[in-house]
Amino acid sequence: MSFTIETDIAVVGAGPAGLSAALAAANAGARVVVLDEYPEPGGQFYKQLPAEFSVPDRAKLDDDYTKGDELLAAVKKAGVTIANETLVWGAFEDGALAVTRRGEAGSVKAGKIIVASGAYERAIAFPGWDLPGVMTPGGAQTLVKNQQQLPGGRIVLAGSGPFLLPVAKTLLGAGANIAAIFEATRPREWMRHALRLWGHWDRIAEGLRYRRVLADAGLSIRFGRVVVRAEGAETVERVVTMACDAAGNTIAGSEQTESCDTLCVGYGFTPQVQLTRLIGCEHRYDALRGGWVPKYGADMQTSVAGVYVAGEVAGIGGAYAALAEGWVAGLSAARELGHKVRDMALRSAQRERMTRRRFGDLVNTVFAVKPGIFDRIADGTLVCRCEEVTAGEIRAAAAAWGAAAGAVKGVTRCGMGYCQGRICGSLLEELTARTAGCTREDVGGLSVRPPLKPVRVGEIADLASD
Amino acid sequence: MLANSDIAIIGGGVIGCSVAYYLAKQGASVTIIERAAVGSGASSVNSGVISMATKKPGLALDLAMASQRLYPALAADLGMDVEYLVLGNLIVAENETEAGFIEALAKEQQAAGVNAAIVSAQRCRELNGLLEGRVLSGMYCPTDAQVDPFKVTRAYACAAENLGARIVSSTEVQGIETAHGRVSQVMTSRGAVRANWIINAAGAYASQIGAMVGVTHDVKPRRGQCVILEATEDVPAVRVSSAGQLLAKHGGAPAGGGLQVPLGYTSRPVSGTVMLGSTNEFVGYDTRTTREGVAGICRSAVNLMPQLSRFNAIRAWAGLRPYSATGPLLGDGGGIAGYAVATGHGGDGVALAPISGLYMAEYIASDGQHNDLPAFLGKLKAQ
Amino acid sequence: MKSDGKIIPGPAVTVHVDGKPLPARRGQTVAAAMLAAGQRVLRHTRNAGKPRGLFCAMGVCFDCVMTIDGKAGVRACLTKVEDGMQVNSPVQFKRFERKS
Numbered sequence: 001m002s003f004t005i006e007t008d009i010a011v012v013g014a015g016p017a018g019l020s021a022a023l024a025a026a027n028a029g030a031r032v033v034v035l036d037e038y039p040e041p042g043g044q045f046y047k048q049l050p051a052e053f054s055v056p057d058r059a060k061l062d063d064d065y066t067k068g069d070e071l072l073a074a075v076k077k078a079g080v081t082i083a084n085e086t087l088v089w090g091a092f093e094d095g096a097l098a099v100t101r102r103g104e105a106g107s108v109k110a111g112k113i114i115v116a117s118g119a120y121e122r123a124i125a126f127p128g129w130d131l132p133g134v135m136t137p138g139g140a141q142t143l144v145k146n147q148q149q150l151p152g153g154r155i156v157l158a159g160s161g162p163f164l165l166p167v168a169k170t171l172l173g174a175g176a177n178i179a180a181i182f183e184a185t186r187p188r189e190w191m192r193h194a195l196r197l198w199g200h201w202d203r204i205a206e207g208l209r210y211r212r213v214l215a216d217a218g219l220s221i222r223f224g225r226v227v228v229r230a231e232g233a234e235t236v237e238r239v240v241t242m243a244c245d246a247a248g249n250t251i252a253g254s255e256q257t258e259s260c261d262t263l264c265v266g267y268g269f270t271p272q273v274q275l276t277r278l279i280g281c282e283h284r285y286d287a288l289r290g291g292w293v294p295k296y297g298a299d300m301q302t303s304v305a306g307v308y309v310a311g312e313v314a315g316i317g318g319a320y321a322a323l324a325e326g327w328v329a330g331l332s333a334a335r336e337l338g339h340k341v342r343d344m345a346l347r348s349a350q351r352e353r354m355t356r357r358r359f360g361d362l363v364n365t366v367f368a369v370k371p372g373i374f375d376r377i378a379d380g381t382l383v384c385r386c387e388e389v390t391a392g393e394i395r396a397a398a399a400a401w402g403a404a405a406g407a408v409k410g411v412t413r414c415g416m417g418y419c420q421g422r423i424c425g426s427l428l429e430e431l432t433a434r435t436a437g438c439t440r441e442d443v444g445g446l447s448v449r450p451p452l453k454p455v456r457v458g459e460i461a462d463l464a465s466d
Numbered sequence: 467m468l469a470n471s472d473i474a475i476i477g478g479g480v481i482g483c484s485v486a487y488y489l490a491k492q493g494a495s496v497t498i499i500e501r502a503a504v505g506s507g508a509s510s511v512n513s514g515v516i517s518m519a520t521k522k523p524g525l526a527l528d529l530a531m532a533s534q535r536l537y538p539a540l541a542a543d544l545g546m547d548v549e550y551l552v553l554g555n556l557i558v559a560e561n562e563t564e565a566g567f568i569e570a571l572a573k574e575q576q577a578a579g580v581n582a583a584i585v586s587a588q589r590c591r592e593l594n595g596l597l598e599g600r601v602l603s604g605m606y607c608p609t610d611a612q613v614d615p616f617k618v619t620r621a622y623a624c625a626a627e628n629l630g631a632r633i634v635s636s637t638e639v640q641g642i643e644t645a646h647g648r649v650s651q652v653m654t655s656r657g658a659v660r661a662n663w664i665i666n667a668a669g670a671y672a673s674q675i676g677a678m679v680g681v682t683h684d685v686k687p688r689r690g691q692c693v694i695l696e697a698t699e700d701v702p703a704v705r706v707s708s709a710g711q712l713l714a715k716h717g718g719a720p721a722g723g724g725l726q727v728p729l730g731y732t733s734r735p736v737s738g739t740v741m742l743g744s745t746n747e748f749v750g751y752d753t754r755t756t757r758e759g760v761a762g763i764c765r766s767a768v769n770l771m772p773q774l775s776r777f778n779a780i781r782a783w784a785g786l787r788p789y790s791a792t793g794p795l796l797g798d799g800g801g802i803a804g805y806a807v808a809t810g811h812g813g814d815g816v817a818l819a820p821i822s823g824l825y826m827a828e829y830i831a832s833d834g835q836h837n838d839l840p841a842f843l844g845k846l847k848a849q
Numbered sequence: 850m851k852s853d854g855k856i857i858p859g860p861a862v863t864v865h866v867d868g869k870p871l872p873a874r875r876g877q878t879v880a881a882a883m884l885a886a887g888q889r890v891l892r893h894t895r896n897a898g899k900p901r902g903l904f905c906a907m908g909v910c911f912d913c914v915m916t917i918d919g920k921a922g923v924r925a926c927l928t929k930v931e932d933g934m935q936v937n938s939p940v941q942f943k944r945f946e947r948k949s
Contacts, residue, residue, distance in 0.1 A: 052859030052876030132902025139906030147881040404503035418911035458775030464761035699942035
């Protein structure tokens with residue numbers, strides 16, 4: 001049939017923000033259940049090994065695996081229930097969350113909900129981006145960290161943003177052959193932001209460590225270059241890059257080809273706001289923080305009473321901001337339920353949060369997606385991977401129907417496939433805004449409906465009351 | 467002044483766009499005033515089914531048949547594909563009451579010229595291989611069809627624009643002004659639209675527009691929720707619905723309380739998806755999908771088509787039908803001169819768009835004199 | 850799959866990909882097991898027949914969907930192998946030909 005989970009606080013997502021929120025709330029005395037889609041907790045940042053793999057001596061593991069151990073242990077010790085393989089797919093009229101766990105339907109009823117659903121990589125389309133072997137940097141990192149599997153034999157990293165560095169480190173640590181690393185920005189473009197680095201010593205130290213790793217491998221980053229196309233028959237065989245200026249416009253005559261069997265290309269992240277949209281929280285468009293983000297107050301509560309957000313879902317800011325924000329949300333939610341939370345605890349978490357957000361915003365500013373990159377998306381380029389819709393079809397629909405994401409979607413089928421617009425939605429909105437000559441707010445976002453991810457009809461049927 | 471035209475149409479759904487097209491074809495200058503985006507209301511949240519089998523013989527059926535006759539040539543007329551597909555429609559009876567009901571209905575339908583026949587339970591299963599649940603008999607209409615509602619709305623809108631019609635979107639109607647006993651202009655959030663005729667094609671919001679000219683239209687929003695399944699190869703194409711829903715529609719309530727969600731299975735061959743549903747709920751203007759609705763749709767689907775259990779649902783949605791107990795309101799709006807209506811189509815807007823547009827064009831061309839829908843349909847049939 | 854003694858994959862199992870046996874280790878995802886065996890093309894798209902493989906590897910893009918043990922639309926990047934698992938590349942089908 002179907003199961004029911006009842007608790008004080010339901011946390012959606014077991015990444016840094018979710019685990020942090022769970023611990024803070026549990027310490028304050030609340031009953032907490034964390035719901036996570038994946039088989040092992042930790043999200044992307046604390047990516048764990050599969051439970052079926054064995055580790056003879058955990059101390060010998062790279063600290064990339066163990067950095068989350070303390071938090072995970074503390075969460076378990078505090079009595080938090082972590083429900084793995086539990087996907088939240090709906091939020092219904094009575095405030096309950098609809099979930100599915102290993103093929104079984106269920107409901108989660110909680111006094112407060114903290115959405116910590118994280119983010120996923122921002123997709124930028126170019127010819128050949130759908131070829132097997134072209135993937136996100138995060139995907140490559142997951143393959144290596146979680147599955148001990150190299151994505152390929154000759155890897156090119158490209159795109160923009162500091163995330164390419166830990167991915168490179170992970171790949172090199174696994175013995176990968178990295179042919180080249182391309183970064184869209186140039187160091188001289190960073191200079192004017194240098195002063196804002198003040199105070200973020202641990203992040204600077206981390207950056208320098210990555211630089212050392214690359215130098216030891218004989219690798220240097222090739223700045224100011226973007227991928228313009230990937231080529232190959234059934235899989236990627238080579239990528240073509242071009243130099244670009246500060247606005248992202250490619251410079252004629254600068255084409256270079258790099259042979260490879262894997263291209264990991266990423267341009268930062270975008271918040272995974274499907275659940276907050278479904279619940280009915282108000283959102284605003286924040287280009288700096290990755291796209292549509294939920295509006296929230298100082299206590300991390302959204303416009304819907306009893307629903308909080310924390311971490312990347314609230315705006316891209318990095319794992320340390322997520323940890324701090326989770327702590328604020330956990331304490332706030334627990335306090336709202338009547339548990340004792342010292343003002344000082346909240347204030348100190350708020351301060352940490354603001355510091356980390358400042359750094360996150362700095363990174364986002366420096367590595368913002370350059371406008372020229374969108375201009376270059378030619379009409380024939382695939383945008384909606386699920387339904388196979390091109391940029392030209394989207395532009396034509398926007399020209400005919402004007403600036404409404406839903407109208408363009410209805411006419412082209414872009415966003416109607418399995419991923420429900422997660423990958424293509426932002427591109428649809430951006431191309432529509434550019435074609436119609438209006439803002440992203442004017443265009444709006446694609447509407448979100450249940451199920452948030454595919455669920456079997458049979459399972460949904462089980463939720464019907466008899 | 468936002469616009470000045472012969473006719474202002476309030477509502478840019480499939481009806482508004484169809485009316486605009488046929489009027490523009492006659493040479494009239496037309497402005498469509500749409501509060502959100504063209505087709506963003508009921509026109510974008512329906513199955514696109516064109517069904518004669520579900521229509522009560524009489525005006526409702528005559529209207530539906532006349533409209534279906536216009537569909538095969540529509541794509542060519544409008545210059546755009548609308549994905550008109552004749553897939554057939556099967557209404558299944560799950561108990562004796564329903565079996566008796568469809569038997570009587572089939573006779574009435576046949577007498578009215580519909581290609582409908584009673585078929586055995588065995589035949590039902592042959593027509594749609596997913597039907598493994600208990601059915602007693604079925605009524606099969608092989609000529610029932612479906613279209614893509616987005617494409618129909620778009621085709622009408624584009625064709626109307628090509629003939630000079632103008633569509634203003636994201637424009638809310640705030641009032642209707644009159645002068646010398648006739649409508650004179652529509653006040654909108656972006657300026658006034660002057661017109662000699664104002665046509666209320668506002669769908670679920672028709673009663674709000676009517677109130678602006680002191681007319682009461684009994685058009686209520688009626689929510690329908692649906693569930694869309696993943697694209698799958700070789701799903702049976704024949705539409706299947708249970709007679710329970712029809713029984714309620716034509717009089718006689720279904721057994722039991724709560725939200726009754728009878729089976730509705732509509733394949734969408736071009737996309738490969740399947741649509742299950744829908745509900746019929748009076749909940750004001752609430753377009754949320756509910757657990758009761760979504761789960762109820764899936765439960766009734768699985769009861770009659772157990773294999774659907776393993777299909778993935780990828781999306782549910784909900785929309786508001788402009789429900790009118792007396793059927794579509796076409797022509798004279800009642801009240802002030804120059805005010806006309808084209809609304810109240812319930813769940814049949816897409817199916818009835820061609821005939822509605824054609825009739826309204828005749829009505830306007832005759833300056834409101836030709837206000838006899840049955841006579842119009844009779845004349846059309848004779849041609 | 851790399852094996853340096855620090856991390857030991859789970860016990861050996863066999864999955865069947867489009868009828869052909871593929872050795873794998875418990876804990877591996879279907880997609881990773883196929884990648885380890887050199888198979889990067891997971892399916893071909895419904896309309897244009899374009900090859901697709903892993904893209905996001907975290908369950909967001911649904912490019913890796915395969916039919917697993919008779920159920921369609923299953924993400925190979927998140928599904929762990931089980932002994933005897935049947936994995937099939939989704940059938941590619943063309944859009945419906947108009948009948949009328």
